Amino acid sequence: MSLINALNFSGKKVLVCGASDGIGYGVAKAFLEAGAEVAITGTRTESDYDNDFSGMQFHSLNIEDPAAISNLAAQFDRLDVLVNCIGSVLWKKAEFEREGFEKILNINLTGAMQLCTDFFPLLQASQGNIVNLDSVVSISPAPANPAYSASKAGLKQLTKALAMKWGRNGVRVNSLAPGMVPTKLTANQSGADNEAQFAKTNPVGRFGKPEDIAGGVLFLSSPMAAYVTGHQLVVDGGMTL
Ligand SMILES: NC(=O)c1ccc[n+]([C@@H]2O[C@H](COP(=O)([O-])OP(=O)(O)OC[C@H]3O[C@@H](n4cnc5c(N)ncnc54)[C@H](OP(=O)(O)O)[C@@H]3O)[C@@H](O)[C@H]2O)c1
Numbered sequence: 001m002s003l004i005n006a007l008n009f010s011g012k013k014v015l016v017c018g019a020s021d022g023i024g025y026g027v028a029k030a031f032l033e034a035g036a037e038v039a040i041t042g043t044r045t046e047s048d049y050d051n052d053f054s055g056m057q058f059h060s061l062n063i064e065d066p067a068a069i070s071n072l073a074a075q076f077d078r079l080d081v082l083v084n085c086i087g088s089v090l091w092k093k094a095e096f097e098r099e100g101f102e103k104i105l106n107i108n109l110t111g112a113m114q115l116c117t118d119f120f121p122l123l124q125a126s127q128g129n130i131v132n133l134d135s136v137v138s139i140s141p142a143p144a145n146p147a148y149s150a151s152k153a154g155l156k157q158l159t160k161a162l163a164m165k166w167g168r169n170g171v172r173v174n175s176l177a178p179g180m181v182p183t184k185l186t187a188n189q190s191g192a193d194n195e196a197q198f199a200k201t202n203p204v205g206r207f208g209k210p211e212d213i214a215g216g217v218l219f220l221s222s223p224m225a226a227y228v229t230g231h232q233l234v235v236d237g238g239m240t241l
Pocket residue numbers: 017018019020021022023024041042043044061062063064084085086087088107133134135136177178179180181182183184185186
């Protein structure tokens with residue numbers, strides 16, 4: 001096929017999980033602009049958020065609840081692209097306690113696995129693909145966040161395992177590792193003073209934006225990446241160099 005229209009997602013159905021805010025919301029808006037039919041999830045109900053979800057189908061999802069993931073999948077009769085932007089982190093040493101450690105692994109890794117497996121039949125039917133948002137902490141861990149670091153390294157390898165398993169089924173599975181993007185997840189690290197400090201050593205000289213990440217996600221999920229699977233695309237302005 002011609003690649004000139006590869007970023008036209010008209011006729012494609014895309015689910016962006018964890019798109020009530022932050023990176024996922026930016027990814028969902030980019031897919032909408034690219035012509036896709038877009039469904040999104042957040043933990044609360046649609047009216048609880050300030051963001052404008054016009055043109056998107058909103059679903060409530062707590063990924064810690066296995067039945068909720070299955071119920072979400074049951075509401076779809078087709079899907080071309082699954083993007084998992086769900087992520088959580090705990091502070092104040094909570095990830096050093098078993099309860100906190102398990103909670104973060106459950107949200108960032110175990111829940112991600114179930115999302116992928118529950119939507120696999122629809123993605124096989126459409127010859128679609130998955131993009132999981134992992135993190136640069138899968139490369140260089142965050143010592144205050146052992147669960148977050150382990151879960152993201154796990155998600156990177158989970159992505160590769162599923163890519164190997166499902167390649168012959170026609171389903172590509174990739175991950176994208178953002179660097180530092182100011183969102184509610186990173187609120188305690190992303191003020192103006194932090195950005196000025198970060199800019200001194202980051203090759204691109206600024207924090208990332210949701211649209212920087214959206215560009216990578218759209219590439220991975222488009223025909224431009226038809227021969228790309230099991231790949232971790234690092235989108236960090238050179239932070240990890
Ligand atoms: N921001 C960064 O610098 C950065 C860097 C590396 C990787 N990442 C990854 O990028 C992804 C997006 O992060 P973000 O920065 O955009 O964070 P964010 O603004 O906090 O968004 C996280 C999303 O996940 C949802 N979520 C959280 N806990 C959930 C749960 N238990 N069940 C279902 N959904 C849940 C949130 O829903 P609610 O809004 O309802 O809470 C929200 O939609 C995450 O996987 C994160 O780990 C971010």
